[in-house]
Amino acid sequence: MGRIGLKFESLRARNEKALIVYLTAGDPSLDATKKLILGLENSGVDILEIGVPFSDPTADGPVIQAASQRALKTGTTLHGVLNLVADIRRVSEIPIVLFGYFNPIFAYGVDQFAKTAKQAGVDGVLVVDLPPEEASELRIHTDAAGLDFIALVAPTTGKGRLKTILKSATGFLYYISITGVTGTAAPKAADIAREVGNIRKLTGMPIAVGFGISTAAQAQEIGGIADGIVIGSAVVKLIDENRDSDDLKEIVCEYINKIKKSLG
């Protein structure tokens, strides 16, 4: 079992929920991302999702779109993000998922990517525009390298399709809490409880819920339903608002601390 699986096991044993945080790598700089990540680990983040910026993030709302643009402007590449992970691995064992779109990986070379990512210390990959129908060209390599392949389930995913997705998902299941792009609506707990309940009937795999969670109250409510929650746009927005502050790390960590406490 990899770092992701072990993390969920130990959390389960303590009856705790996973706090997963998304950051766009390179926003405002790769160096800042590294500092933020190390701070976040100390604030109780369980799993990191590191966003690889892409020029055309069609599943993302305005906040992450803008972050991707900023990261690209400062010259962030997949190569640079993999180096960042290797750097973090020297000092941290926090589980890391790379989150992004397929084209930068395809351009890098799927085979080379899987090998380098594993070597760098990546634990899982989540590729937004690679549904099971298209995933095999990357999966043959990530499976061989021993990387988890995190699958997405949406509110629109029907039962038949869910079964297909479950057959090949590894690590944890990412349930998209809204019918929409990232960060554009508040999740509705009742709907999520019903859907997560339906998924649970079919799998024992850990389920994390994300896309639109921003407040401690939401974290608490959804943490009561799922095995973990993902905070993305809210953190990215906070980073942007305080990009020039000397206290950037402290401000972000304070916010994450609050979320962590509410998760219980």
Place this chain on the structure above:
Amino acid sequence: MNNLPDPYGHFDIFGGRYAAETLMPALLELEVAYGKAKKDKSFAKEFDWYRREYAGRPTPLYFARRMTKALGGAKIYLKREDLNHTGSHKINNTLGQALLARRMGKKKVIAETGAGQHGVATATVAALFGMECKIFMGEEDIRRQEPNVFRMKILGAEVVPVKSGTATLKDAMNEAMRYWVGSVRDTFYIIGTTAGPHPYPVMVRNFQSVIGLEIKKQIHKTEGRNPDMLVACVGGGSNAMGTFYAFRNEKKVAMLGVEAAGLGMNTKEHSASISGGKVGVLHGNKTYLLQDEHGQVRDAYSIAAGLDYPGVGPEHSYFAKTGRATYVTVTDKEAIEAFSFLSKQEGIIPALESSHAIAYAMKIAPAMKKNKIIVICLSGRGDKDAQTIIETM
């Protein structure tokens, strides 16, 4: 070639369905609905009726006598898609998709547009079938294709300005896809070209294939044989694929797709995805793509808003790879010259997009024998481009 794409929408290594999970069920539902409609004779009959009675098909295949004479070589015919209702080939596709949307019980439609021709054609069918309509359009294109913005508004559509990126067609498509992710339960996305995730490339190709089928019939009537060469401009590739498809098995018919070279192929300011790109994934399919070495999509450029797109339909990538069609380029400057040439020689003002096809034919026709026949797809009329042309003068 005849049984492509495969059931997952692949044309060899190209195409596919690289889409966010939220959209996947809708794409599968669309595939099923389209598959049913395709087999249903009443759908074909209905589609045919609207094409004839509403859009004005068949469009003429016009022998361009003065143009032929002025160039002094091959005989040139123009397939007059500009004479369709709304002024371009785009209505062939929007009628098909709107009829399908109606069958699926969807009352809201969205679309992206570059030149505004697809936006107008979508707004038109939305009005015709009483559907709510939103069109996503880059701000740069709103500026340079203003007449079409007015038309869409007059037709009752909402035009949503897109500011991101270069504020052109790619960005409009990004935004339309994002909007669709949030509205997919009740909204039909009418994609305007042979791109996007499966089943769009094959569906749009089939809806547009009427162009080539008519050409075949018409040229056999006037000349008693197939043309030697087909020439069409390629943005996403719908008018070109519509022109080519009926001839795909006729080995002696050469097919030329003309991409936009913008300021020149030795600059970065062009839109020639096949001639100047590498294989990649954008907007749901794998295809030739303008991108940097890190897989970031490059901004395209062309004076023709409808060609200003960094990707191309996956079937064209397949045709390029197998050599079934040849892809060439034409610069802004050459397209402007062709625009003016056709206007003055034949009294036909072509769209700047179509002017790329005209320009390429003008390059090669003089050296061809007089008994050779070239058919150019005149994909749209140029009224919308008056502003752009005036700015260049």
